[in-house]
Amino acid sequence: MSDKPHFLQVALDVPLLGLFDYSIQIEDHLIELQDCMGRLVWVPWGAAQRVGVVMGTSISSEFELDRIKPFGGFIPDLIPLPASWVKLMQFAADYYHVPVGALAIPVLPKLVRTVPTKTARPRKSLEQRRTAKKTLPVGLGAAIKKTALLNTAQTAALNHMIQQQGRFSTTLLHGVTGSGKTEVYLQWFEQLLTEPGAQVLLLVPEIGLTPQLVDSVAAHFVGKRIAVLHSGTTDASRASDWLATLYGDADIIVGTRLAALTPIKNCRGIVVDEEHDASYRQADGIPYSARDLAIVRASQLQIPILLGSATPSMESWHAAQKKRYHYLALPQRAQGQALPAVQLVDLRKHKATLGFSEPVLNAMARYLTAKRQVLIFVNRRGFAPVLSCNACDWMSDCDACSAHRVLHHLSGPGVAAGAVGGSRRYRLICHHCGTNRPVPARCPNCGNLDLAGQGRGTQRIEEELSARFPNANIGRLDRDVNSKAGAAAAFFSAAHSGELDILIGTQMLAKGHDFHHLSLAVVLESDQGLFAADFRAPERLFANLMQVAGRVGRHDYVADPANPVEPVLMVQTRYVDHPLFQALKKHDYAQFAKDHLDERQQANMPPFSFHVLLKAQAKVAQEVMAWLDAARTQAQNIASNMAQQAKQEGIELKIYLPVPMPVARVAHLERAQLLIESNSRSSLHELLGIWIPQLQTQKSRVRWQVEVDPLEI
DNA sequence: AGCACGCCGACT
DNA sequence: GTCGGCGTGCTC
Numbered sequence: 210m211s212d213k214p215h216f217l218q219v220a221l222d223v224p225l226l227g228l229f230d231y232s233i234q235i236e237d238h239l240i241e242l243q244d245c246m247g248r249l250v251w252v253p254w255g256a257a258q259r260v261g262v263v264m265g266t267s268i269s270s271e272f273e274l275d276r277i278k279p280f281g282g283f284i285p286d287l288i289p290l291p292a293s294w295v296k297l298m299q300f301a302a303d304y305y306h307v308p309v310g311a312l313a314i315p316v317l318p319k320l321v322r323t324v325p326t327k328t329a330r331p332r333k334s335l336e337q338r339r340t341a342k343k344t345l346p347v348g349l350g351a352a353i354k355k356t357a358l359l360n361t362a363q364t365a366a367l368n369h370m371i372q373q374q375g376r377f378s379t380t381l382l383h384g385v386t387g388s389g390k391t392e393v394y395l396q397w398f399e400q401l402l403t404e405p406g407a408q409v410l411l412l413v414p415e416i417g418l419t420p421q422l423v424d425s426v427a428a429h430f431v432g433k434r435i436a437v438l439h440s441g442t443t444d445a446s447r448a449s450d451w452l453a454t455l456y457g458d459a460d461i462i463v464g465t466r467l468a469a470l471t472p473i474k475n476c477r478g479i480v481v482d483e484e485h486d487a488s489y490r491q492a493d494g495i496p497y498s499a500r501d502l503a504i505v506r507a508s509q510l511q512i513p514i515l516l517g518s519a520t521p522s523m524e525s526w527h528a529a530q531k532k533r534y535h536y537l538a539l540p541q542r543a544q545g546q547a548l549p550a551v552q553l554v555d556l557r558k559h560k561a562t563l564g565f566s567e568p569v570l571n572a573m574a575r576y577l578t579a580k581r582q583v584l585i586f587v588n589r590r591g592f593a594p595v596l597s598c599n600a601c602d603w604m605s606d607c608d609a610c611s612a613h614r615v616l617h618h619l620s621g622p623g624v625a626a627g628a629v630g631g632s633r634r635y636r637l638i639c640h641h642c643g644t645n646r647p648v649p650a651r652c653p654n655c656g657n658l659d660l661a662g663q664g665r666g667t668q669r670i671e672e673e674l675s676a677r678f679p680n681a682n683i684g685r686l687d688r689d690v691n692s693k694a695g696a697a698a699a700f701f702s703a704a705h706s707g708e709l710d711i712l713i714g715t716q717m718l719a720k721g722h723d724f725h726h727l728s729l730a731v732v733l734e735s736d737q738g739l740f741a742a743d744f745r746a747p748e749r750l751f752a753n754l755m756q757v758a759g760r761v762g763r764h765d766y767v768a769d770p771a772n773p774v775e776p777v778l779m780v781q782t783r784y785v786d787h788p789l790f791q792a793l794k795k796h797d798y799a800q801f802a803k804d805h806l807d808e809r810q811q812a813n814m815p816p817f818s819f820h821v822l823l824k825a826q827a828k829v830a831q832e833v834m835a836w837l838d839a840a841r842t843q844a845q846n847i848a849s850n851m852a853q854q855a856k857q858e859g860i861e862l863k864i865y866l867p868v869p870m871p872v873a874r875v876a877h878l879e880r881a882q883l884l885i886e887s888n889s890r891s892s893l894h895e896l897l898g899i900w901i902p903q904l905q906t907q908k909s910r911v912r913w914q915v916e917v918d919p920l921e922i
Numbered sequence: 923a924g925c926a927c928g929c930c931g932a933c934t
Numbered sequence: 935g936t937c938g939g940c941g942t943g944c945t946c
Contacts, residue, residue: 219946224923229946255945256925272946
């Protein structure tokens with residue numbers, strides 16, 4: 210045999226770009242070098258051991274040979290991850306300019322990315338985990354299965370998707386809430402799954418909030434095996450569902466953003482539900498867009514992908530207008546129900562007391578009397594956004610962040626009467642760093658006893674409404690409720706059974722759920738979305754409002770002349786004439802999108818340009834700004850070197866001045882950012898390819914991160 | 923990011 | 935006398 214050297218190029222979850230070479234004695238492992246591709250390995254890393262993925266193999270290395278260590282071993286009982294997956298990861302790493310391992314490793318189940326040691330052998334081998342759980346959640350049986358009849362638009366959409374089979378295409382399915390997008394997904398999947406060994410991928414924003422979608426999948430697919438992938442499952446079930454996906458044991462894979470990166474044996478079609486949803490992008494850790502990577506994946510695999518939304522992202526809408534995506538509309542609700550009427554309540558004419566205007570209160574009373582549910586949409590959790598002193602200018606500022614600490618009720622409902630100051634029933638919590646403090650008995654600044662919460666959040670609305678409507682059964686859903694085990698489920702079950710009369714909640718209440726008893730939805734305030742600094746704020750506001758509208762009156766509404774309680778969405782605003790609200794009134798997404806895209810084009814904003822954001826943080830603000838200034842100079846130099854050829858092609862690179870982030874200080878760290886805008890995506894990437902390595906070589910206390918296609922700027 | 927090594931304050 | 939603070943430097 211040969212004694213030629215052999216090397217594995219391994220991706221590790223470390224903040225260093227590139228792959229790491231390790232030597233391997235292939236004879237010892239009875240393996241051909243090329244068969245190592247995609248395998249999970251463990252390797253020595255400094256003093257520790259880590260799990261990595263083999264992204265490449267070689268018989269030579271650029272690294273100093275005497276510093277190359279032998280790799281530790283293969284993760285046992287595991288087939289290699291597919292070549293198509295390796296390719297996807299490589300693309301994603303190049304595109305987002307991040308280490309491959311930083312993307313690929315964290316999405317592996319913990320039980321798979323554990324270094325096997327002699328002392329702590331895993332309790333079960335991966336092979337046992339894969340085979341033991343033969344019964345993935347399987348379709349629930351013939352009694353439940355009913356294939357709904359499709360209306361004309363749904364049938365057209367389904368036929369279109371079936372025609373795409375076996376080639377890459379992106380289709381935008383634009384349908385209002387209740388228009389039956391899910392049924393199109395399911396019947397399309399059913400077609401795809403008739404091919405032996407085929408698998409399909411369904412991406413959803415947040416599984417916990419869309420259990421009804423998962424239920425309909427289970428109900429629809431009798432005898433099919435479903436894998437569910439999201440961060441909320443136990444390690445064991447995450448591992449077995451992941452393995453089922455990799456080995457082709459699962460037919461349908463339903464998951465959140467991380468499922469976009471999961472290895473799948475034979476994926477034949479992808480659906481991204483609610484494609485506009487920010488949770489596909491929002492990141493703790495590496496910022497990537499699961500929706501965009503799903504499209505890349507489809508293109509690499511030459512399979513069709515379907516993006517569904519009632520309020521498509523401006524990017525997708527624009528792509529559909531430019532015919533890069535197919536466009537399909539489901540213009541009506543599947544059962545022909547009307548969309549709720551939208552009433553704008555002019556806050557300049559109707560003064561709001563405790564947040565509620567007279568017309569809204571009257572309507573609430575009327576709907577409650579008629580035994581219909583009422584939903585109140587509030588965009589702040591907690592009791593009051595800030596506690597302040599009535600005698601001086603003290604406010605409950607967080608000492609670690611440039612933000613107020615939010616006044617929170619400690620425990621559930623129960624009206625907390627009396628003074629807030631010193632009460633043990635309240636806490637001050639910073640929503641940025643999480644610090645949690647008691648409420649001072651007196652003003653820390655002047656000693657005054659009169660401390661009061663300013664503004665209102667979900668908890669205060671709940672309390673005030675229970676005083677106004679003492680006979681109403683009120684339930685609340687926000688992140689605080691959702692974080693308590695079982696609390697969200699209890700809320701939804703009470704809401705669905707009709708036990709609750711008033712539902713109060715933040716965004717998460719507007720997602721996915723179908724409330725049969727609900728006829729009135731109220732949005733208390735939304736105007737900050739109209740004039741926010743973030744250019745995407747109107748898009749988010751419109752999507753939220755449409756989503757709230759979609760909760761209302763989705764079920765058979767029987768007109769009763771004695772009780773006129775038709776489905777209604779009421780929005781309180783000071784800007785009734787704003788085009789956004791006028792479009793909302795007509796449920797006219799296309800009108801909103803046109804207006805808003807025109808604005809984007811005027812301002813040269815995405816999707817008419819591309820963004821890259823350099824974010825930096827350190828303890829001292831000047832240090833951050835100085836570092837960003839230096840980084841900016843470097844970027845300008847790189848850009849001017851690129852400029853000559855670029856100019857001929859009309860390429861522009863605009864490097865903005867660094868600015869502090871909207872919340873400048875979080876957890877004692879000062880944060881600022883630098884935006885680069887270009888009409889050429891490839892020029893931005895060329896710039897990053899030179900810039901990032903330069904930034905990495907200079908050592909500094911400043912922590913930084915580059916974000917490609919940032920969602921918020 | 924971890925994790926070591928390294929040189930200065932309040933404790934059994 | 936040492937436990938431990940986190941600054942700095944390295945990882946194929």
